[in-house]
Amino acid sequence: MKNFQPIIKAKNYTTEKSIKLTEKTIETAESAKSFFTSVGDFSVFILRVIKETFSLPFEFREFLKQCYQIGNKSLPLVGITGAIMGVVLTIQSRPVLNEFGAESMLPNMVAVSLIREIGPVITALICAGKVGSGMGAELGSMKVTEQIEAMEVSASEPMKYLVVTRVMAATLMIPLLVIFADTMGMFGSWLGVNIKGDLNIALFFSHAFSSVDFIDFIPAVIKSFFFGAVIGIVGCYKGYNAGRGTESVGIAANSAVVLSSLLIIIVDLIAVQITDMMIK
């Protein structure tokens, strides 16, 4: 008997290991499968939104209401953040520029980085948090309390009434908010410059915009439209597909923020590549 012991042990060890391996493979396969089904679902959702966007009638009233919700209600948050970013950017860039003896370039540099990158991305991320989670929670709770079904049976298309209006409003409002954030950022930067220097505002702005081209501005605006669309679509998708219990409202809001923030960064990466190619 004793002789057999090690062999048996070894056998057990290998089988155990192989069982663990298969379990892990199955698990990975399952999660890969669910990943691809959700990507598929999401694509179908986007296609439906596009289709509904171009079919009449357009719910203009609700669209305006959403524009107000998204645009007006985010103004303070976006404005304050923009201004602070301007101040911070200026204070941080000053020593670096000083080293190269290029302190006079401070307004130009802040303007370019604000308009090209910081303004759009920070605004979009903030709105992903504020607007995206709001949409996820609102549509999610409408789903849970059967309000979406109630719209369906009263012969209206909730896709059109709820989703298209929100996606359009976000797509339109985020670029406007970005421009607002940029402007506030420039004022912030002017304040920042004046902490250690003395530059009047007209001079500051003429300095700043002397190096800002169309090529800085246009791609940033185009990119912001996409950021807006991402926020709207992801927020609505997560809310619209919320589960049945109340806890799914929280999940919808949370995952809307996570997914849209991630997608915003990815869209930004793609946008940078495209602009880079075009400039060359």
Place this chain on the structure above:
Amino acid sequence: MSDKDEAVTDEKVIEVKNLSISFGEQQVLKDLSLYLQKGENLIVLGKSGSGKSVLIKCITRLLQPNGGTISVLGKNVNEATNKELGELRKKIGFLFQSGALYDSMTVKENLQFPLRRIKKGIAAKDMQEKIEETLENVGLKDALNKMPSQLSGGMRKRIALARTIIVDPAIMLYDEPTTGLDPITSNEISSLINDVQKKYKTSSIVITHDIACARLVADRAVMIRDGELYAEGKLEELEKSDDEWIRSFLK
């Protein structure tokens, strides 16, 4: 009761045949067949969780059944195109068990929502009149400018009922219209259901646990047990049944 029977004709407005539906492992309805005649109030009885709400959601294609056919006003619901389905849904009123009032809209806007979409091009004055009339019918005339969150549970239920009947649908599906209401209001709602039936020749399915309400409105009743049709007939007949389960239900 006899004056009610006259309104009922033989024409079947809803016909459900061999309906089955399951969620994952759980088989909720299996092989359920029933019909609704034109002008009648059909009571649907069954234990909590027996799939009554699921049944009426299948009828409006809010849920897709696994098997069986459902025809509404002669049209197969599951084969209808989106456009046909939309037309069909305009003729069906659906009172959700939870009320499903639109939280972000006032009571008035809640009532306008279906009116605008189903009665296209209705004049503002007619709309206002209709809203006031319907609110009066459910006894909540002063709730016009309130938000749903400011209403009590029973008031929400009645506003939901108002929102459903305001478009005069040919078929009404009531999911527990009197649950959570006091006996007096409950009676008022029951007679409102009868009024709607008489006035607009509406055919209705009424899901209810409230036997008092059932007695008032029923032309006929069906009972669902274990996902199948367990009993069918006039309420008075069912009450006299030998079956223990049926009688314990109607006590």
